[in-house]
Amino acid sequence: MPLRTAAAPAQRPRATAEPALRASLAELASQPKRALGEERRRGLEASFTERARGVPCAPARPTGYPLFRFRMMDMLRPLDLTVLAFLRSVLRDRPWTQMDVAAGLGVSQSSVHRALQQLEASRLLGDDDRRLRDLLVHAVAHVYPPQLGPPARGVPTSHSHPTLAGTIRSSDAIVWPHDGGDSMGVALDPLHPCVPAAALRAPAFHELMALIDALRLGRARERALATQRLDDMLELS
Numbered sequence: 001m002p003l004r005t006a007a008a009p010a011q012r013p014r015a016t017a018e019p020a021l022r023a024s025l026a027e028l029a030s031q032p033k034r035a036l037g038e039e040r041r042r043g044l045e046a047s048f049t050e051r052a053r054g055v056p057c058a059p060a061r062p063t064g065y066p067l068f069r070f071r072m073m074d075m076l077r078p079l080d081l082t083v084l085a086f087l088r089s090v091l092r093d094r095p096w097t098q099m100d101v102a103a104g105l106g107v108s109q110s111s112v113h114r115a116l117q118q119l120e121a122s123r124l125l126g127d128d129d130r131r132l133r134d135l136l137v138h139a140v141a142h143v144y145p146p147q148l149g150p151p152a153r154g155v156p157t158s159h160s161h162p163t164l165a166g167t168i169r170s171s172d173a174i175v176w177p178h179d180g181g182d183s184m185g186v187a188l189d190p191l192h193p194c195v196p197a198a199a200l201r202a203p204a205f206h207e208l209m210a211l212i213d214a215l216r217l218g219r220a221r222e223r224a225l226a227t228q229r230l231d232d233m234l235e236l237s
Contacts, residue, residue: 076122076132079107082192084124084132085087085212088234089204090158104202105194136215137227146217149187152177155196157219160185161210163229168222174213188213208233 154175173185199206
């Protein structure tokens with residue numbers, strides 16, 4: 001009687017990751033650890049890896065946390081916010097073109113085009129400035145934390161701008177380092193390198209960027225005064 005041999009278990013076909021999933025995993029691995037909490041980063045990495053192997057898994061996020069899409073193209077860059085500030089200050093009440101924005105800020109038209117696309121995707125381009133106000137008041141200090149440096153000559157910003165300097169007494173002046181500036185103070189890296197030169201050419205833009213820096217850097221009273229003036233500029237008060 002012939003011996004029966006046990007049939008070999010069927011091999012489960014190995015699932016291949018979709019191109020978008022591979023791209024997401026590669027982008028995640030390339031980002032600095034400070035961009036995400038270490039525990040959250042490990043969870044996302046594990047989730048992407050399990051999905052790449054075809055293993056179903058729960059979303060790598062705490063209960064109640066908004067769905068997280070790790071795509072660099074979905075993040076608001078400093079130039080995006082700088083372009084929006086220029087539109088809301090200098091070009092607020094008149095027609096404009098990409099060339100006007102590029103010339104006013106001293107950047108390329110292609111950079112302005114990309115910024116406008118991202119602002120549109122973020123729903124920040126429109127007649128209602130409450131989204132911009134919420135971003136500046138509640139998030140800008142965390143998304144773009146201030147970087148201070150040694151004393152330098154430059155353009156006054158934050159509470160050193162005349163808009164706030166009359167109501168806030170401080171012995172520590174804050175400036176954007178720039179050869180064309182006429183003030184001395186503690187150096188603060190501007191939101192984008194184009195800001196100091198553009199601010200010297202456009203006082204309204206200078207004021208709005210200084211208010212943004214006050215919201216990034218200031219204490220409670222300075223932030224409150226900057227918020228009041230911001231509401232006036234955006235015609236929300």
